[in-house]
Amino acid sequence: MDSFDVVVIGAGAAGMMCAIEAGKRGRKVLVVDHAAAPGEKIRISGGGRCNFTNIHAGPANFISANPHFAISALRRYTQKDFVAWVEREGIAYHEKTLGQLFCDDSAKQIIEMLTRAMRANGVELRLRTAVEKIEKTESGFRLALPHGTVTCASVVIASGGKSIPKMGATGFGYEIAQQFGLNIIETRPALVPLTFEIKTLERLKPLAGVAVDAVAACGKTKFAEAMLFTHRGLSGPAILQISSYWREGQAITVTMAPGVKLTEVLKAARGSRGKQAVITVLADHLPRRVAQMILDEIGAPNNVGDLSDKLIARIDEAVNAWTVKPVGSEGYRTAEVTLGGVDTSQLDSKTMAAKDVPGLYFIGEVVDVTGWLGGYNFQWAWSSGWVAGQAV
Template sequence: MNLRYDVVVAGAGAAGMMCAAQAAQRGRKVLVIDHAKAPGEKIRISGGGRCNFTNINTTPNNFLSENPRFCISALRRYRPKDFIALVDSYGIAHHEKTLGQLFCDGSARQIIDLLLAEMGKGDAELRLATSIQAISHNDTGFTLQTSAGEVACARLVIATGGKSIPKMGASGFGYDVARQFGLAVTDTRPALVPLTFDVSLLERTAPLAGVAVDATVAAGKTRFAEALLFTHRGLSGPSILQASSYWREGQEIAVDLAPGQDVYAHLRAARTSRAKAAPATILAELLPKRLAQYLAETHAPKGNMADQSDKVLRPLAEAVNAWRVKPVGSEGYRTAEVTLGGVDTNELESRTLESRKVPGLYFIGEVVDVTGWLGGYNFQWAWASGWSAGQSV
């Protein structure tokens, strides 16, 4: 291994490979180190194996951070159209699924191969199955003790991601590096993650496991209108994953299981027009049959529609249009798609992602306290932050 580089990038994920490619194509001698056996593992599994590589509707409003303005510079410098142009230049067919989400027609592996090819254009080196054991800093740069020997560099980029999906090797390494050099790290927690119920609630909702429905889910003042899925642990689906980034323990979420439908008015009208119908039959016109049956049995267990008073119909309708439920927790980093929080953005230059305290030290991608919504936004942050740092190192 060549021991001296202009730039060492720790992490061969989306942000790290993008940064390495840009730096190498600018003439820098670049080494990328990753403890994994293959590059881009989170890319490989993303989007059901087809990689939701960006979102054409990306704005700074689609990101959470203690400083919501921090992401603006990088996102303006490298936009979705820029990455789409790169994808198109490699002849990778893609399509928009919903809500601006772009996926490969083929395999997520195409995006990994694109990044490796871009790195190759500048002769960036890649060392896999190599762990960083210690980092030191002096006036000439950084020295890394690795499992393959000592490496020195003038600039060091930390692109090691967050704690989500530890079975793929995720860890808090990047946060430890930040703290080693005196940078603050905001509190971290699982995000874009299924929410869980306590035992008593699970016993009641167990019959609904596997039922999916379009819903509107609100956590605080933020709401999302996408699919919801009942599970054997609680709730999942895009709307729940989105809301999980805003939800905190002890809080309720508000769920509308039939958005756009006035269920109370529907039930009252049916009481007159179809008096002999069962409440479950009427609800099944608006909801999946199993969910309709569950709600009817819970709130209107006896008789047909003619037997249901307003006193019965109103709570039944509220159970659909205004269900308030308090999750007990989340499934944690095991299934979380990203980590909320990270290296404090006040410690970094927004244009370059360089440390304000330690010149030559950069943090990019998920390790930073910038977390996107579900739907390609986190990949766009990876491309934008990686590109911005790659133009500076």
């Protein structure tokens, strides 16, 4: 029977980070994962270039039943710390919009950086190895693996959430938490495209594939990024962001010409160039197909000079206060992360340890801490993995 100081379940971003830090402290560490390769979510992220962090990452960019829980980990291991490591490894990177950092070359460079560090610190990695059973013992834990049993003093659950099941995502981490008496905050798909009912889809069918810079709002929360019409509903960064705040039965409001006072634009055009087509004026501020659909539905005249104040107000509302009620989302199949997870009230924010189960830790996506789109969830993985690695 093999014996370890620490067994980390999950060879993703958080799990590998934790294993590296524990290995640096001289701990005998085993990482197990049922996947065939480590860091699969890292590999596919950012279009294969890995949006590995965000220069603006901070507690305000995360959703949790306890918004203060993430503060300690995010402050102790910051985005600057991870970027410094990337730079030491000679990995070229660049900033995209809103502070998002991507590899110039490939996400595989981040995976290689992590696996290289695990080897350098004596971490053993076993892939294609599912954990069949975990039991608490007087001295720690006993884990049943396909090829035998291992014991350890500490177990770290870094198994991720339910998002992207085709890559092997399961609810394993939540099951283990419940086995040991921890509460689970309701889980749901997050950072996910939203879907419409059939009548709305039929109406919007001609817009599939059209993108527009927009502000998507749900309640008091709003995000200004690109939006994409799809054959199932809406996608794009603005919609993925707002999906984490949207709930069934709620409407979202979209501004499709942000910063443009369309009422003033149309009235000015009516006064100075009345014979110009309304579609021509609108097409200066949003995609022509979107503009045409709005005008067709409103029944607007061809010439801007024939617009009444009432019609102008209706056009402005249709463009800059378009309110629609999604019926659902595309689910875990395309969700980038899982909202909810292990209740943070039962975890120590400084170590990620379960308060009532000595030696048991939860890190990364399995915890009820969910970041915005744009590298924030990777930063949570690095930060939570790092702090656990200092404690196990």
